[in-house]
Amino acid sequence: MSNQAVDVEILGKITRVNCPSGQEESLIGAAKDLDQRLKDMAERTKVTNEVKLLTIAALNICYELHEAKQQQSDKDKMQERMEKLTASLEDALSKVKPGQL
Numbered sequence: 133m134s135n136q137a138v139d140v141e142i143l144g145k146i147t148r149v150n151c152p153s154g155q156e157e158s159l160i161g162a163a164k165d166l167d168q169r170l171k172d173m174a175e176r177t178k179v180t181n182e183v184k185l186l187t188i189a190a191l192n193i194c195y196e197l198h199e200a201k202q203q204q205s206d207k208d209k210m211q212e213r214m215e216k217l218t219a220s221l222e223d224a225l226s227k228v229k230p231g232q233l
Contacts, residue, residue: 135150135151135153136150136152136156137150138151138156138159140159140160140163141167142163142170143170143182143185166189169189170186173185
């Protein structure tokens with residue numbers, strides 16, 4: 133799969149980045165999301181230093197990713213527990229003779 137050069141605008145600056153062919157719209161959408169986050173943060177915090185804004189945004193995004201991974205891990209653990217419980221119940225029920233319930 134070849135890469136495509138895509139221009140994205142973040143904080144009023146155009147940056148050309150390469151992305152896999154067919155993923156251009158996703159990249160543009162991500163850039164728009166980042167741009168909006170940075171603008172909102174600048175407005176809320178009154179921080180004007182772009183490096184600080186980008187650092188805070190990167191930390192926020194990493195935190196969100198960490199939380200999402202933790203939630204997925206918790207869901208996976210719960211699913212595993214449910215599967216073990218189901219197997220245990222099925223095993224117990226298989227040992228019951230007809231008419232014993």
